[in-house]
Amino acid sequence: MLIRTLAAFLLCSASAHAQTEIQWWHSMGGALGERVNELAGKFNAGQKDYKLVPVYKGQYPESMTAAIAAFRAGNAPHILQVFEVGTATMMAAKGAIVPVAKVMADAKEPFDPKAYLPTVAGYYTDLKGNMLSFPFNSSSALFYTNDDVLKKAGIAAPKTWKELVAAGEKLKASGQQCVYTTAWPSWVHIENFSAWHNVPIGTKQNGMGGFDTQFTINSPLHVRHVAMLGDMAKKGLFTYAGRTNQGDAKFTSGECPFFTGSASAQAAIKKSAKFQWTAHFLPYHDDVKGAPQNSIIGGASLWVMGGKKPVDYKGVAKFFAFLSQPEVQMDFHTSTGYVPITLAAYEMTRKSGFYEKNPGAEITIRELTNKTPTANSKGLRFGNFVQGREVIEEEMEAVFAGRKEAKAALDDAVKRGNEILRKFEATARN
Amino acid sequence: MEKRVVFRSAWLPYALLAPQIAVTIVFFFLPATQAAWYSFQLQDAFGLSTQFVGLQNFEALFASPQYLQSFRTTAIFSILVAGCGIAISLLLATMADRVLRGALAYKTLLIWPYAVAPAVAGVLWAFMFAPSIGIVTYFLRRFGVDWNWIIHGDQAMLLIVVASVWKQISYNFLFFLAGLQSIPRSLIEAAAIDGAGPARRFWTIVFPLLSPTTFFLLVVNIVYAFFDTFGVIDATTQGGPATDTQILVYKVYYDGVKAADLGGSSAQSVILMFIVIVLTALQFRFVEKKVQY
Numbered sequence: 001m002l003i004r005t006l007a008a009f010l011l012c013s014a015s016a017h018a019q020t021e022i023q024w025w026h027s028m029g030g031a032l033g034e035r036v037n038e039l040a041g042k043f044n045a046g047q048k049d050y051k052l053v054p055v056y057k058g059q060y061p062e063s064m065t066a067a068i069a070a071f072r073a074g075n076a077p078h079i080l081q082v083f084e085v086g087t088a089t090m091m092a093a094k095g096a097i098v099p100v101a102k103v104m105a106d107a108k109e110p111f112d113p114k115a116y117l118p119t120v121a122g123y124y125t126d127l128k129g130n131m132l133s134f135p136f137n138s139s140s141a142l143f144y145t146n147d148d149v150l151k152k153a154g155i156a157a158p159k160t161w162k163e164l165v166a167a168g169e170k171l172k173a174s175g176q177q178c179v180y181t182t183a184w185p186s187w188v189h190i191e192n193f194s195a196w197h198n199v200p201i202g203t204k205q206n207g208m209g210g211f212d213t214q215f216t217i218n219s220p221l222h223v224r225h226v227a228m229l230g231d232m233a234k235k236g237l238f239t240y241a242g243r244t245n246q247g248d249a250k251f252t253s254g255e256c257p258f259f260t261g262s263a264s265a266q267a268a269i270k271k272s273a274k275f276q277w278t279a280h281f282l283p284y285h286d287d288v289k290g291a292p293q294n295s296i297i298g299g300a301s302l303w304v305m306g307g308k309k310p311v312d313y314k315g316v317a318k319f320f321a322f323l324s325q326p327e328v329q330m331d332f333h334t335s336t337g338y339v340p341i342t343l344a345a346y347e348m349t350r351k352s353g354f355y356e357k358n359p360g361a362e363i364t365i366r367e368l369t370n371k372t373p374t375a376n377s378k379g380l381r382f383g384n385f386v387q388g389r390e391v392i393e394e395e396m397e398a399v400f401a402g403r404k405e406a407k408a409a410l411d412d413a414v415k416r417g418n419e420i421l422r423k424f425e426a427t428a429r430n
Numbered sequence: 431m432e433k434r435v436v437f438r439s440a441w442l443p444y445a446l447l448a449p450q451i452a453v454t455i456v457f458f459f460l461p462a463t464q465a466a467w468y469s470f471q472l473q474d475a476f477g478l479s480t481q482f483v484g485l486q487n488f489e490a491l492f493a494s495p496q497y498l499q500s501f502r503t504t505a506i507f508s509i510l511v512a513g514c515g516i517a518i519s520l521l522l523a524t525m526a527d528r529v530l531r532g533a534l535a536y537k538t539l540l541i542w543p544y545a546v547a548p549a550v551a552g553v554l555w556a557f558m559f560a561p562s563i564g565i566v567t568y569f570l571r572r573f574g575v576d577w578n579w580i581i582h583g584d585q586a587m588l589l590i591v592v593a594s595v596w597k598q599i600s601y602n603f604l605f606f607l608a609g610l611q612s613i614p615r616s617l618i619e620a621a622a623i624d625g626a627g628p629a630r631r632f633w634t635i636v637f638p639l640l641s642p643t644t645f646f647l648l649v650v651n652i653v654y655a656f657f658d659t660f661g662v663i664d665a666t667t668q669g670g671p672a673t674d675t676q677i678l679v680y681k682v683y684y685d686g687v688k689a690a691d692l693g694g695s696s697a698q699s700v701i702l703m704f705i706v707i708v709l710t711a712l713q714f715r716f717v718e719k720k721v722q723y
Contacts, residue, residue, distance in 0.1 A: 061688050065687055065688070065690075068475050068476055068690065071476055071477075072476065072477045089475055089690065092474065093474065093475065093476045093478060094478070095476075095478050096476040096478060178562075233581075239562075239578075240578075240580060240581045241561075241580060242580050242670075243670065246580070249563075250562065253563075255562060384689060384690065384691070386688055386689055386690075387685070387688070387689035387691070390684075390688075390689075393670075394670070394671075394672045394673055395672070397581065397670060397671040397672045398672045400581055401581050401582060401583065401671060401672070403583075403672075416494075416496070419490075419494075420689075423472070423490075423691070423694075426472055426481075427472055427473060427474035427479060428474060
């Protein structure tokens with residue numbers, strides 16, 4: 001009896017050992033973290049060879065730093081979720097990462113890059129068409145209005161910046177303290193703004209064509225836009241809220257009726273806003289030819305780290321194939337508000353009638369696919385853009401505080417940004 | 431005659447010293463040497479490629495107006511934190527020293543903030559002064575003050591100075607109180623009999639006798655402002671708006687950890703190390719001469 005129990009125990013533990021563990025470090029906290037655990041649970045229940053272990057490692061910059069440190073110490077995770085601004089840094093780290101296209105090909109998993117939403121996949125694909133990282137959670141920038149305030153003032157939701165300023169002046173005159181605020185100033189007002197107006201952020205196709213890229217965000221249109229924001233701040237039409245998503249709360253609390261921020265803010269707005277609201281396309285300058293073009297994504301993708309056993313990569317490929325299934329995607333899309341990554345999942349969600357009930361859910365995809373992406377609106381890839389974005393935001397803040405002219409600030413942003421790019425180029429070349 | 435205690439054993443003193451030396455080597459000398467070594471290198475984030483670049487990292491730093499600005503910010507910040515911190519706690523200590531009834535309660539309450547972690551102190555003040563929802567902001571708005579440290583650099587600086595000073599006052603207070611209590615009553619009483627008022631007594635007797643304490647606190651407070659205030663800044667302004675509250679140590683962290691620029695960050699910490707060495711040496715060399723022990 002004892003022997004039999006022992007044998008059974010040994011057998012059990014042997015089969016437990018046969019299961020390969022796949023480590024996945026991510027930055028999805030709170031409700032999003034639960035979604036991630038659900039995904040892992042479903043994947044683990046669906047097969048026996050691999051066990052996916054998701055680990056929350058803090059916010060995007062923190063998990064990336066943790067993974068870098070772990071890689072240096074020789075125990076990086078298999079899969080790492082990296083936010084979009086870290087793309088160039090990851091891409092340049094040859095030897096530290098394995099391109100997703102290669103992982104899928106080596107594991108002989110069926111994989112068709114064309115099945116993925118072009119604006120999303122394009123962001124993570126090199127010029128030869130190889131998908132480097134696996135798109136996971138993607139959103140875009142949207143414009144939100146508090147419809148109760150608009151109705152009371154008797155104004156229509158503005159479509160252009162000119163209309164927004166005019167509406168803002170009206171609201172201000174009627175005693176509205178805060179009119180317009182924004183989250184993610186660089187992402188909304190430089191990166192998405194450029195794509196939306198089909199002007200380059202940097203040379204070499206916004207850096208996608210090579211590391212020897214330079215910023216071009218001091219163009220007359222950029223200067224005009226930032227100067228307009230500075231002017232709005234001076235007149236009290238624009239209340240600056242901070243560099244990340246601090247603006248969200250100002251809209252949700254009803255303090256500011258106009259707001260630009262991430263599409264992913266919708267979940268929180270739905271939950272706590274005590275007023276009627278609508279999500280729109282981003283405002284644009286109507287005298288710019290071709291505007292509005294299409295917006296670009298924000299969010300994160302999954303990178304496969306190097307130096308693991310081939311059998312591990314098979315598991316990673318299996319997981320990516322699992323993630324690409326339309327049902328899985330539709331579920332993730334409808335429960336989180338992130339866009340579906342495959343065209344099939346988009347189609348499936350549309351047919352399910354979800355968008356009729358939740359019009360805000362489709363607007364992000366419509367904005368991302370408004371027109372066929374150009375070289376200016378496919379995405380961007382700048383080395384060390386975590387630092388670069390911060391430089392842009394510092395200079396913008398100087399304009400909003402009224403301490404610097406828009407032209408001088410953006411000239412400095414370009415100069416300082418290019419220094420970062422050159423330093424990155426020097427490290428990436430070796 | 432001077433009494434000297436001598437170890438007879440040849441190895442015992444070294445053995446007793448060893449733990450302290452080991453800690454210093456592991457946690458100070460090794461990282462410091464590594465920082466010095468990295469400061470001459472250019473590395474990518476993952477450490478896959480490393481090249482020796484000589485003094486390039488340092489040249490780039492001193493050519494950058496932002497870095498030079500960070501020196502000014504640090505100087506203003508440290509002077510404000512050390513100056514206000516010492517002045518306020520000296521005032522409080524003098525007052526507490528005179529209180530007869532309930533002295534223990536006052537003292538205990540004044541010591542409390544020291545038990546608060548810098549990051550928590552930062553969050554606490556950030557909440558009270560939060561633009562648009564903070565309680566203090568609410569009152570300030572009634573008086574027509576446009577309080578928004580997210581965009582106004584001087585207000586952001588004020589916020590981190592207040593939070594840092596508040597945190598440090600308890601520490602200074604303890605030392606001042608001990609200093610005050612060690613001053614012989616007879617000196618003060620004699621002066622009082624000679625007709626010196628409280629202010630005169632303070633400036634001619636108490637303050638000079640407190641000078642060793644004040645000097646010690648000056649060194650400690652400056653080091654505090656240079657390094658320990660990191661938590662306060664990270665929890666509130668994170669160096670912003672623009673770079674108005676980016677003190678040297680915050681920039682070291684930002685460039686090294688967030689921006690993954692190890693070489694530049696290491697070069698900055700080497701410079702920072704020198705500044706603190708020079709500053710402390712200067713203090714002992716010149717300020718200490720005026721101190722009466």
